[in-house]
Amino acid sequence: MTATTIIKQLTVAKTGNEAMADAMRQVNPDVVAAYPITPATEIAQIFSSFVADGMVTTDMVTVESEHSAMSATIGAAAAGARAMTATASQGLMLMAEMLPIAAALRLPIVMPEVNRAISGPINIHCDHSDTMFCRDAGWLQIFSENAQEAYDNVLQAVKIAEDPRVHLPALVTTDGFIISHGMETIKILPDDEAKSFVGEYKPNYSLLNHEKPITVGSIDLQNYYFEHRIPMIEAMKTAKDIIKQVGREYGEKYGRFYDLIEQYKIDDAEVALICLGSTAGTAKDVVDALRTKGQKVGLIKIRVFRPFPVEDLAAALRNLRAAAVFDRSDSLSGYGGPVFTEVCSALFNSENKPKIVNYIYGLGGRDIDIHTIEAVYDRLNKLKDAQDTGEIVSYLGVRK
Amino acid sequence: MTFTAGNYTGKLTVTELPEGGIWTEPGSSLMRKTGDWKTLQPVWDGQKCISCLTCWAYCPDSCFKTEKVLNEKTGKEDVKNRGIDLDHCKGCGICAAVCPPKVAAITMEKAR
Amino acid sequence: MAETIEIRWHGRGGQGAKTAALLVADAAIATGKLAQAFPEYGPERMGAPVKAFNRISDQEIRIHCSVEHPSIVLVLDETLVDSVNILEGVPANGTIIINTEKSADEYRQQLGFQGSLYTVNASGIALKNIGMNKPNTPMLGALVKATGILDYQKMLEDTTHKLEKKFKNKPEVIEGNVKAIQDAYEEVNK
Structure with missing residues (x-):
């Protein structure tokens, strides 16, 4: 595709929350049920002003808790509506009971979610422990590096989740305050273009169709529970192809290509950092700076954490000699963060694999700066030729 | 085999079941x-x-x-x-x- | 790496430091540049010292860490000069703009700052034109005059446009703010 075929877009200044709310406006869901929580409050708040101004035809349901928000969203989706909500941190925790039900009922709910530390101690700032807590809930998880990706990811998530081959709910995350409240330059699609890209939702069933009554959420014991879980697992695997397909289509039309992972200067790299979210942008600048010094460094950004891109990661890491996995949460397993353990398991059966270390960083919004990332690359450069890996799991910027 | 209350034998396979664990046909309690x-x-x-x-x-x-x-x-x-x-x-x-x-x-x- | 201008705003919760940063980013983007604006992440409380930041560049800005070495610092409330280190991380050739009735010389001596130091009575200008002590918009005028980082006319147009959206039913607020920017642009002193 040449640049001339790319559809013209409007350049605007938007925060991450504004960008996600605007994508929701263009999607025009039938129902949004939401409850406020920092730092995601603005998403539903801005969206509610679109409802009040008649810019969308959405039924906005203000509920009394996040548990109710997710329950109402599930109810609406089961009735055949395109339903959305938004939350963060403790809100996601309160939704946790309902999240796997949305997945099991195969309802393509899309939920913008702003990454924030979970209590305690109480903290409102960015880390990924809330999203990671829900990593086995059967939801797709798409991480955004910046406001632009937050916008693009919401639109794509709707199309991916609603694909009949997927029919799973999707979380689209941004990093709390760093992206959610940071204003950036982004490009947005014309409304009609966004609408046509997302397409029309054709639900599989509707609870409200009295011509064809159905039962949703019935009990399912030893005899059938297992058979009902398998299609979810299969859909999660199939989702990888659909995510790639939708990301490619988005790129061809609008000039921004998306994949399960993003490989930045990996081709000839000897060492690389693996991370999610906003840190990837900062790390890219570090990669460029170190490249000018002749260092063969690269970056792998995991955009989609669920489904976990096992094959893509194994292929991308094949020729590296050392890699550091950055985790913005600790799984409290006593052995590092969730991204680290999953990356390791993705590589376990590969013949060629790098030495891998884990860095837990940025918990509770602790800033991650350029110098800290440079220091990690320094260590990787030494590690690639070293006999001993040394400390496997380290903690960045902690006063010990 | 398509799923109906009438053929709900308790032996249906993964591919024969409707998506999302729903019951697409009413009247299954008559069978039970x-x-x-x-x-x-x-x-x-x-x-x-x-x-x-x-x-x-x-x-x-x-x-x-x-x-x-x-x-x-x-x-x-x-x-x-x-x-x-x-x-x-x-x-x-x-x-x-x-x-x-x-x-x-x-x-x-x-x-x- | 591309040359990126970094700005830090000091204010107190409620004075509009974050809004000022957003307006600068918006105006920068309207003049064809790429920009970021973000508050010192946190819940702002009325009266508490707050910071906000800008990055402005001709190229894509990818970094998302906090600003450590701003070349431009704006102080919306001069009482912060005593309680907060407004010079933190500022290079010797940086630019400081303070909202005060005092002269730039007085602050130059007090702070011992070698770079460019400007003062402007943004609160006075705001009180005169808007009727409220909202020094953030006049500071935009002072910023553009002192640093030339944005095209003055385009910034005025964009800010007017943004205010028109926000204050649809209060044209006097829009006029007052625009006049305040113009006054500060004229009155800022080195």
């Missing part, structure tokens, strides 16, 4: 005979019954059979109680408890 769960069974006396239908309203398993009968005096249709579906009655005894004491058309006896 729960009548042999009971230790006590209700015995309904059609001679005593005044068709107040309190038992019909209270029965948790919708086991009371009814019939519409033309009332010659009023010219309207009355709904008459026609007894219990023992294939599905679990013997909870609610019907006997709610039957008006003056009527006492339902008694609980040892299940056969």
Whole structure:
């Protein structure tokens, strides 16, 4: 595709929350049920002003808790509506009971979610422990590096989740305050273009169709529970192809290509950092700076954490000699963060694999700066030729 | 095989089941005979019954059979109680408890 | 790496430091540049010292860490000069703009700052034109005059446009703010 075929877009200044709310406006869901929580409050708040101004035809349901928000969203989706909500941190925790039900009922709910530390101690700032807590809930998880990706990811998530081959709910995350409240330059699609890209939702069933009554959420014991879980697992695997397909289509039309992972200067790299979210942008600048010094460094950004891109990661890491996995949460397993353990398991059966270390960083919004990332690359450069890996799991910027 | 209540054999495979664990066909409880769960069974006396239908309203398993009968005096249709579906009655005894004491058309006896 | 201008705003919760940063980013983007604006992440409380930041560049800005070495610092409330280190991380050739009735010389001596130091009575200008002590918009005028980082006319147009959206039913607020920017542009002193 040449640049001339790319559809013209409007350049605007938007925060991450504004960008996600605007994508929701263009999607025009039938129902949004939401409850406020920092730092995601603005998403539903801005969206509610679109409802009040008649810019969308959405039924906005203000509920009394996040548990109710997710329950109402599930109810609406089961009735055949395109339903959305938004939350963060403790809100996601309160939704946790309902999240796997949305997945099991195969309802393509899309939920913008702003990454924030979970209590305690109480903290409102960015880390990924809330999203990671829900990593086995059967939801797709798409991480955004910046406001632009937050916008693009919401639109794509709707199309991916609603694909009949997927029919799973999707979380689209941004990093709390760093992206959610940071204003950036982004490009947005014309409304009609966004609408046509997302397409029309054709639900599989509707609870409200009295011509064809159905039962949703019935009990399912030893005899059938297992058979009902398998299609979810299969859909999660199939989702990888659909995510790639939708990301490619988005790129061809609008000039921004998306994949399960993003490989930045990996081709000839000897060492690389693996991370999610906003840190990837900062790390890219570090990669460029170190490249000018002749260092063969690269970056792998995991955009989609669920489904976990096992094959893509194994292929991308094949020729590296050392890699550091950055985790913005600790799984409290006593052995590092969730991204680290999953990356390791993705590589376990590969013949060629790098030495891998884990860095837990940025918990509770602790800033991650350029110098800290440079220091990690320094260590990787030494590690690639070293006999001993040394400390496997380290903690960045902690006063010990 | 497509999924219907009628062919719900308890042996369907992953690919034969509808998405999301939903039941796409109504009436599956008819297939499930729960009548042999009971230790006590209700015995309904059609001679005593005044068709107040309190038992019909209270029965948790919708086991009371009814019939519409033309009332010659009023010219309207009355709904008459026609007894219990023992294939599905679990013997909870609610019907006997709610039957008006003056009527006492339902008694609980040892299940056969 | 591309040359990126970094700005830090000091204010107190409620004075509009974050809004000022957003307006600068918006105006920068309207003039064809790429920009970021973000508050010192946190819940702002009325009266508490707050910071906000800008990055402005001709190229894509990818970094998302906090600003450590701003070349431009704006102080919306001069009482912060005593309680907060407004010079933190500022290079010797940086630019400081303070909202005060005092002269730039007085602050130059007090802070011992070698770079460019400007003062402007943004609160006075705001009170005169808007009727409220909202020094953030006048500071935009002072910023553009002192640093030339944005095209003055385009910034005025964009800010007017943004205010028109926000204050649809209060044209006097829009006029007052625009006049305040113009006054500060004229009155800022080195």
